[in-house]
Amino acid sequence: MADDVFKALADPTRRRILDELVERDGxxxxxxxxxxxxxxxxxxxxxxVSQHLAVLESAGLVHVRRQGRYxxxxxxxGPLEHIAARWLTPDRPESTP
Amino acid sequence: MADDVFKALADPTRRRILDELVERDGxxxxxxxxxxxxxxxxxxxxxxVSQHLAVLESAGLVHVRRQGRYxxxxxxxGPLEHIAARWLTPDRPESTP
DNA sequence: ACGATAGGCAAGTGACGGCTTGCCCATCAA
DNA sequence: TTGATGGGCAAGCCGTCACTTGCCTATCGT
Known part of the structure; x- marks a missing residue:
């Protein structure tokens, strides 16, 4: 599950696509x-771009809403929020400044 | 900079290494x-494993402290904390439940 | 000094990933 | 109905990546 998220975020173009989507949704x-x-x-x-979107969709980072031919x-x-929490345990000094 | 972090986190074995290091440092x-x-x-x-550690080190996720032959x-x-903040803007409904 | 331990440096291999190309299907306007 | 638009599918190319193999260096114990 989270493995797909990391793989999806590994490519710079896919991260750019997320940048565009956070700027304007849909x-x-x-x-x-x-x-x-x-x-x-x-x-x-x-x-x-279509293949990149497929990777992002299978990672749960992008949801597709079809309407007509669009x-x-x-x-x-959602999948991004607790990605790094796996290593950011509260008892580590780095994570509690 | 952050690109190296994403690339470093892309591999499952490297994430396992981080799991081991968060359990016991050094x-x-x-x-x-x-x-x-x-x-x-x-x-x-x-x-x-050595090559994986080199990738993690170049990403700033692991620091090496040599002492004798060890x-x-x-x-x-540190590099993990604000990775996802790029897309978790405060005005998005998903990030403010 | 000698062997054993801890690690480094290439070069080579196999597989996966990103991208292209070509053709096909569905939907809308005229 | 025809043509144009929005998108999908499948094969192929090429680069990068993870991993191995072989050999080499440095440090410690005895």
Whole structure:
């Protein structure tokens, strides 16, 4: 379960996609693709973004809401909240400044 | 900077190493290697663990303190604390239950 | 000094991941 | 109904990554 989240966060492009979704929720594939190209200068194809979204979806970080011929992608930050808590035990001095 | 942290956390074995270090700090290479084999049944060589520790060190998650012919590895949870904060903005409903 | 312990440095291999290409399906406007 | 739009599927290419193997260095005990 959490393994998929770490694997999903391992790629920089996927993290950029999360950045775009946290800025505006419910974007479609072409919107995300256009934003990555224009704002970040990334030259990647539509299928590349589609595969990245599939990885993010299987990790539970993105939920897809289809409507007609559109697929709107919504960010879910739930799996992110307790990711690092595994090593941030309260009895460690680093985690309690 | 944070890219190295995500890359370091991408591997399951490296996350196991962090689990061992959070349980007891200052372990040596052979200790970590023996723990991974006995407790988790992982059959990996000494160099594999050494390379994993190098990745964790370059990510700032592990600090090495050498003393004689020993290398003690100390966990540093600092880079872990604000990893997910990038997407956990306070105005999102998911992050404020 | 000698052997044993703790670790390092390559080079090589196999597999997985990211990306592309090409073709196909579904939905909407005209 | 036709064409255009939004997206999916499958195969293939190539790079990176995890891991091994072999040999080498340094430190400690006796």
């Amino acid at each position: 974007q479609t594939l072409f919107e995300i693709c256009a934003r990555l190209v224009t704002k970040h200068g990334l030259g990647l194809s539509r299928q590349a 697929r709107f992608h919504d960010l879910d930050t | 372990q040596t290479l052979f200790e970590i290697c023996a723990r991974l084999v006995t407790k988790h049944g992982l059959g990996l060589s000494r160099q594999a 290398r003690f590895h100390d966990l540093d949870t």
